[in-house]
Amino acid sequence: MSIVKDMSLAPSGRQKIQWVRDFMPALSGIEDRFRREKPFAGLTIAVSVHLEAKTANLGLVLREGGAEVYLTGCNPLSTQDDVAAAMAELGVETFGIHGVDMQGYEDLLAESLKCRPHLIVDDGGDLISLLSGKCAAYGDRLLGGCEETTTGIHRLYARERAGILPCPMMAVNDAKAKHYYDNKYGTGQSSWDAIMHTTNLMVAGKTVVVAGYGWCGKGIAMRAKGMGADVIVTEVDPFKALEATMENFRVMPMDEAAKYGDIFVTATGCKDVIVERHFQVMKHNAILCNSGHFDCEVDVAALGRLAEEHFPRRQNIEGFRLPDGRILNVLAEGRLVNLAAGNGHPAEIMDMSFAVQALSLEWMAKHAPALEKKVYNVPAEIDDQIGRVKLAAMGLAIDALTPEQEAYLTGWD
Numbered sequence: 145m146s147i148v149k150d151m152s153l154a155p156s157g158r159q160k161i162q163w164v165r166d167f168m169p170a171l172s173g174i175e176d177r178f179r180r181e182k183p184f185a186g187l188t189i190a191v192s193v194h195l196e197a198k199t200a201n202l203g204l205v206l207r208e209g210g211a212e213v214y215l216t217g218c219n220p221l222s223t224q225d226d227v228a229a230a231m232a233e234l235g236v237e238t239f240g241i242h243g244v245d246m247q248g249y250e251d252l253l254a255e256s257l258k259c260r261p262h263l264i265v266d267d268g269g270d271l272i273s274l275l276s277g278k279c280a281a282y283g284d285r286l287l288g289g290c291e292e293t294t295t296g297i298h299r300l301y302a303r304e305r306a307g308i309l310p311c312p313m314m315a316v317n318d319a320k321a322k323h324y325y326d327n328k329y330g331t332g333q334s335s336w337d338a339i340m341h342t343t344n345l346m347v348a349g350k351t352v353v354v355a356g357y358g359w360c361g362k363g364i365a366m367r368a369k370g371m372g373a374d375v376i377v378t379e380v381d382p383f384k385a386l387e388a389t390m391e392n393f394r395v396m397p398m399d400e401a402a403k404y405g406d407i408f409v410t411a412t413g414c415k416d417v418i419v420e421r422h423f424q425v426m427k428h429n430a431i432l433c434n435s436g437h438f439d440c441e442v443d444v445a446a447l448g449r450l451a452e453e454h455f456p457r458r459q460n461i462e463g464f465r466l467p468d469g470r471i472l473n474v475l476a477e478g479r480l481v482n483l484a485a486g487n488g489h490p491a492e493i494m495d496m497s498f499a500v501q502a503l504s505l506e507w508m509a510k511h512a513p514a515l516e517k518k519v520y521n522v523p524a525e526i527d528d529q530i531g532r533v534k535l536a537a538m539g540l541a542i543d544a545l546t547p548e549q550e551a552y553l554t555g556w557d
């Protein structure tokens with residue numbers, strides 16, 4: 145039985161879902177085939193991904209494929225109550241309430257796992273973590289699953305190394321059709337979309353500090369530059385730092401950058417990136433936010449201890465007044481800003497990411513019994529297929545190698 149906040153919100157959720165479905169052509173093509181072939185007949189799938197409209201569409205596509213789908217969120221602030229209500233109304237078992245505390249969040253995930261899933265879709269590794277621990281009993285039918293994000297995959301590899309991965313898992317994030325676009329262009333656009341509408345401030349003319357110049361950081365820095373910001377990048381990897389320099393971004397340690405930034409965006413997947421000594425030197429009214437998966441990149445708890453008081457300034461902005469009078473502004477509690485204070489990535493981007501999810505799950509359903517409890521890469525054919533379908537959907541064509549060119553590229557002479 146679904147657990148959502150308010151079923152009367154369903155009409156607005158249905159509208160949001162219908163809107164994104166019109167802009168997810170690759171997934172629609174997969175849905176048509178799934179409807180005919182029913183690759184998930186007899187299988188139960190638990191999905192823990194940011195519970196908003198694009199994820200809802202993935203849930204519907206998997207259901208068309210014959211699966212019994214149990215949908216839950218992967219962050220208490222990214223669940224949209226109207227979308228959750230709409231999915232419950234559409235008959236998909238849905239477990240998500242916006243803004244619940246961490247215990248409430250975990251309880252909802254645990255509730256969804258009572259379906260004893262054959263397959264899971266994880267975003268950040270919370271289902272795997274529960275299935276390896278206090279919900280292990282619900283994993284008795286588990287065949288395998290897919291992981292959506294960089295941070296989740298780091299954890300899967302750590303589990304594999306420790307010999308405690310409960311089932312084979314597919315590294316969906318690492319597919320080209322996912323991270324080349326989702327992490328870079330998706331996070332690039334949706335982080336700024338959220339920061340701008342949350343703050344209602346200018347980006348042009350501001351100094352923006354981007355922590356981490358990986359896939360997400362590149363997108364965030366690129367879009368900030370495009371909107372007229374002066375961008376500083378902080379890194380721990382010398383090659384990423386060199387790359388940022390060659391893109392004409394200033395590179396320096398956070399200890400230095402902390403003094404200059406008007407807006408800080410972290411996207412490292414690491415913890416303690418902005419900490420107390422940085423708060424001590426920041427400008428009055430600096431804005432701090434995070435686009436990485438977990439809320440441990442900006443040490444909001446330390447800021448709370450340092451501050452004399454904190455108070456809401458606008459929706460999703462908490463101001464922290466320091467003893468010297470400066471105010472530092474934290475967006476969305478330091479949780480990933482594009483989902484906790486926005487609508488997440490554009491639908492066209494999630495079209496590709498969720499096409500990878502859908503086809504990877506189908507592959508898992510077929511191959512899982514023969515697999516070891518390891519992390520698997522998305523097969524190149526799946527990646528390639530999605531790239532081609534997406535190009536075609538955008539009305540674009542590309543050249544094809546002639547047999548002679550192919551022989552030239554693969555030959556030794």
Ligand SMILES: NC(=O)c1ccc[n+]([C@@H]2O[C@H](COP(=O)([O-])OP(=O)(O)OC[C@H]3O[C@@H](n4cnc5c(N)ncnc54)[C@H](O)[C@@H]3O)[C@@H](O)[C@H]2O)c1
Pocket residue numbers: 293294295296323326327331355356357358359360361378379380381384411412413414415416417435436437438480481482483489
């Ligand atoms: N907000 C979103 O919608 C969204 C989308 C995709 C991924 N993510 C998450 O964003 C994070 C980054 O993902 P990615 O794909 O860009 O990873 P990535 O590995 O490509 O990039 C991370 C970068 O951060 C750097 N880094 C690590 N620790 C650092 C530190 N202490 N200071 C400065 N730099 C540091 C690394 O050297 C690396 O270059 C992950 O947590 C991922 O799960 C969020």
